[in-house]
Amino acid sequence: MRFAARVEVRLRPGIADPEGATIERALPALGFEGVHDVRAGRSFRFEVDAADEQEARRRAGEIAHRLLANPVIEDSVLELEPAGPGEPD
Amino acid sequence: MTVADGEPLHRSLGLTDGEPLHRSLGLTDGELASVEEVLGRRPNHLELALYAVMWSEHCSYKSSRIHLRRLPTDGPRVLVGPGENAGVIDAGDGIAVAIRIESHNHPSAIEPHQGAATGVGGILRDVFTMGARPLAVMDPLFFGPLDSARQRWLLEGVVGGISAYGNSVGVPTVGGELTFDPCYSGNPLVNVLCLGALPVERLVLGRASGPGNLAVLLGSTTGRDGIGGVSVLASAGFGGEREGAADDAKRPSVQVGDPFEEKRLIEACLALLDAGLVVGIQDLGGAGLACATSETAARGGVGMDVDVSAVPCREPHMAPWEVMTSESQERMLAIVTPAAWPEVAELCRRWEVRATAIGTVTEPEVTPGGPVGRLRVLEGAGGAVLADIPAASLADDAPLYDRPRAAPAGLADRLADDPTGSEPAGDCGAELVALLADPSWAYRQYDHQLFCNTVVGPGGDAALLRLAGPGLPPSERGMAVTTDSAPRWCAIDPRAGTSLVVAEGVANLACVGASPVAVVNCLNFGNPEHSEVMWQLSEAIDGLAEACTAFGLPVIGGNVSLYNESAGTDIDPTPVVGVLGLVDALRARPPGVGLAEGASVVLLGRRSDGGPGHPHPLGGSRWAVEGRGRRGGKLPGLDLAAHRAACELVAALVAEVAGAPPGGTGLGGGDGGDGGDGPMVAVHDVSGGGLGLALAEMAIAGGVGVRARGIAGHAELFTELPSRFVVATHEPGPLVARAEAAGVPAAVLGAAGGRSVVMEGADGSALVDLQLAELAGSWRDALPSRLDAPTEGAGNARG
C-alpha cells in the first residue's frame, strides 16, 4: 500500500524563533492587529510504500526524526493517510 | 529537404489567430522578410521562435552594435576581446584574468531575490566558460529613494539574492556601488561583474569543431521557467511603480537559481578542462539552447544536429520551441569527442552533475557562397527535422539598426541652469552629513573574503585581490577592480560624464596602487526607440572611447541593457564602467583610507578648474543634485593628461608601500590594519561629495579627527573636480616635492588628529565643525535607519 505523509517540523518551545518574531512584528504595519505567538515551521510531503499503516507510520516517523527534524532544536508532527495503490515506476 | 510543421505556437502562446505570429514574438514585418530571405522559404513556427529570441534586442544588440564598433578593443595584454563570453587579459606569470559585466535589471524588478541571484549565476557561467575559476563578483545597484516600501523591498531582495547565491556558490562579492535616485523607482538596475583567473594554457573558446563530435548538455534539467525570458523581459519596459498587473504577467519568466547545482557545475567543468576532455564549452544563458548551439556551431564554422527529445526536461509535454528557448539556469553545453565521452560522463558522475549527449557536430554544407553550417532540430536522433537553418544566421544576419538620434529637448536650458554661483551656501556641516552613508549594511551580507585573496574589500576605493587561486601558478602580483557610474553627470552630458566615470575608475585603482589594464562596460539606457535615448547612448559610447583611448585602455567586454523605462519615462543614462588593474608586487597592505594621528593632509591635484567657468563648478555634483535638487549646469572639465599624471603618481606611491617586504618600510605588523609610519599613511580620491566628503570618510575610517584650512567656501568643499586625491603623510615636504616633480599640484590642507572634524574657510571661519563620533554615527546609521533595520554585527567602524 502507498501512504501520503505530511511532516510538520517546528522549533521546540523555548528555542528562539527570529523568523516568527519578525513576521509577528511586521503584521501590525499591514493592519493585522491582535496576532500572537507566530511560529515559523516547515512542512514536507512524501509518499511511502508499506504493508500496512503501522509500518508506514514507523518508517515515515523515522524519516521525520532522523533527517527532516533536528531533535536538538525541532519537534516534528506526522500525519498519514492512504494514498491509493502504488504504481510501478 | 523537408521540414516538419512546427508546433501550433499560436495555441500554446494563447494568442488569437488574428495576430500575426511573428509580431507576437517581437519580430517586425521587415525582420520576418529577412528570415524568409535567409531561408529562401517561410519559416515554420519553431524556426520563427528561434529567430525571435536570437534577434531580440537583448541577444542581438541590434540597436547598439553600430555604435559599439567605435570602442578601442586592442592592447598588448588582450587575449580575448569583446564578442566572446568574457574578455581575457594576460596578467603575467602564466596567469590570465577573465572579466565580464552584465545587467539583470528587468528580472530583478519583478522578483528581486531570484532576479539578482540568477544574475550572479549567469555571470559566473560566462567566466568559467572561458576556463577561468570565478574569483570575485561586484554588484553596482541602483534603486529609487528608500522612503518607498517597494524600494526597500527591492533593495532587501536584491542584496539577499546576491548574498544567498554568491555566498553559497562560493565566490566572494568584493565590492559594488549603491545609488539611489528617483529615476530608478520604476526600473531598478542590478548589474554584476565577475572576475576570474586561469592558467594561460587552459584558455578555451566557446566553439564546436570536429564533425561527429558530441554536444553534451551539462547541469540542470530544462523547464518552462524563463521561456523567452530575456527577450520578453529585457526588451520591454515596465508600467509605473504602482502598476503591478503588467509585472505579474511577466512573473512566470523569472527563473529560480540553484547555487548548489552551479557550484558542482563549476567544479565539474574546470575538472573537464583541466583533464583536456572537452573540445569547446559554452554556457546556456539568454535564449538557452538556441543560442548555445547556434553560437558554438557558427564560431567553429560547422553545423549541429540537436535532438530535442534527448534533452532532460523538468516537466512533461514540453514543446520543441520551449526546449530550445528555455532559460532554465545552471546548464552548460560541452563539445566532446566520442572517445572522451565515457570519461566525461564518469567525471560528471563524481560531481553529481547530469551529462546528456543531445546532439552531434555536422559537416558544413558546401554552397556557392562557401561552407554553411546548419543548425537542425530533430525529434529523436535521425527523426523528423523540426527546424533547419544556417547556424550563423541567428547571430550574423541579425538586423542592425541605426535608430534616429536627437539631443533631448530642453538640453540647452538644462545646461544653462547652473547651480554654481546661483545656489546659495547653506549649513555645510549638515549638508555634508546628509551625503554620508556607510554601505556595510549591504556588504556585510556578502562573503567578501573567500579564497583569502581580498586585501582591500568592499568599502575601499577599489577591491584589491591577490592574483591567486586554486590551480594557478604562484605569483606575487595583485589585481584590482572597481565599478563606477555617475548618472547625475551623464544626464547632463553623457559624453563628458562617461569620460569622467572612466577617469574615476582609474583614480580608484590608483588608490590601491594598481595600473589600469582593461575596461568593461554595462550600458544601462532607456527605450532605444526614443531618439534622445539613442543620442545619449551614442554620446556615452564616444565618451567611453575617448577616455579609454587617452588612457590606453582596451574595452574587452560589455553589455547593453535598453528599455529601462517605466510609465514612458526613461532612466537617466547609466553607463557603468568596470576597470581592471594590476599591481606588480603585492607584499604588504596598501595605506588605505583611514587617517592617522598627527599626519599632514595633502591635496594632490588642482585646487580649481582652469577653464573659463567658475573655479569650483558644482553642476552635476551630489551637493547640487541630491542636496538641492538642481540637476542642470556644467560639468567640471577633465584634462586627460593631467589625470593620467596624478593617477600614475598616486599608484606609484601606493605601490611602494604595497610592494615593500612584510614588516618593511612604512608598515605595521599587519594585525593593526592599514597604514603605519611611512611616507604615505592614507589615500582617498576626491569624487562624489567632493573634498568635504573625502575628508570626512578618511576621518571616520581612521577613527581620527582632522582640521583642514583655507577652503574657498562651499563650492570648493563640494565641487567634484576630477583628478584629485587626499593623501595623509608624516613627510609632507618630500611628498609635495615629488608631486611637483611629476607635474602634479600639491597643497598641504591641514593635519589629522583630535576628535573633531573641522574644515575652515579662507577667512578662518568654520565651514564644518563636527564631532567625529557624531559624524561616524550618522554615517553608520544612514542606511539601516532608512531601511528601519537595527544595526547588525560587530561595531567595527573601519570601511
Place this chain on the structure above:
Amino acid sequence: MAARIAVVVFPGTNCEHDVAAAVERAGAAASLTWHRDRDLGQADAVVLPGGFAHGDYLRPGALARFSPVMEAVAGFAAGGGPVVGICNGFQILTEAGLLPGALVKNRGLRFVCAPSRVRVDSERSAVTAGVAVGTVLSIPVNHFSGSYVCDARTLAALRDGDQVVLRYLENPNGSVDDIAGVANAAGNVVGLMPHPERAADALLGSTDGLVLLAALLAQAAGVRAA
C-alpha cells in the same frame, strides 16, 4: 615530518583550499578527502572546512552527516584524534551528534561576514591547548546560521566541563552565552564559527587564526607520537 591534516570536502564545501593553504603555512601537510571516501588515510587531524555542503538544503549539515566519510570521522574522533569543524564544519559536527547543541539562523536573519573578536575561554581543546585563557583573537565570521543554541542542562554541562572554547566579545548572531566555539567532553572534537584560515596572513589584516591552527598542529603531532 610535518603533521598530516585531512581536509574533508563535501559537494558544496568552499573553504577547503583556504584551510589547506593555511595549515600548510603553519607547517603541516594537507590533503583533500572526498566525502565518499571511507578512509582518512594516515591523517593526524581532520578539518571539516566551511561552505555550503549539499547546498545547506534542509538544514546546514543535515545531509552531510550521512556522507560515507562521516563514519570514518566519528571513528577517528572516538579514538581521540583531533577533529575541527569550521563554520559549516561545526554545523555538520552538531548534526552528526559529535558536538552538543545546534546552530540556527542569526538573530538578525541576515548573513554576516564581518571581523569579530573572540576570547579563548578554555585551554582544554584541540585548538587552544597551550593558549592562555583570556587571549583575545581577531578572526572573521561568515555565516547565516551561526547562532549557537542548546538547552539549559547542556549549557551547564558545557560550562562545568570547560567545553566553551571561544566566546565573542561582540555577539554577531545571538549565540547563547556568546558562544563562538565548543568542544566535546574530551576536548579533541571542536567546532568554531570564526574562520581561522581567514586570519592567517598579515596581508589580509590578521594572523590571529594561526594561534589556533598552530595549537591544532601540535595536537596532531602528539597523536603521531602516541
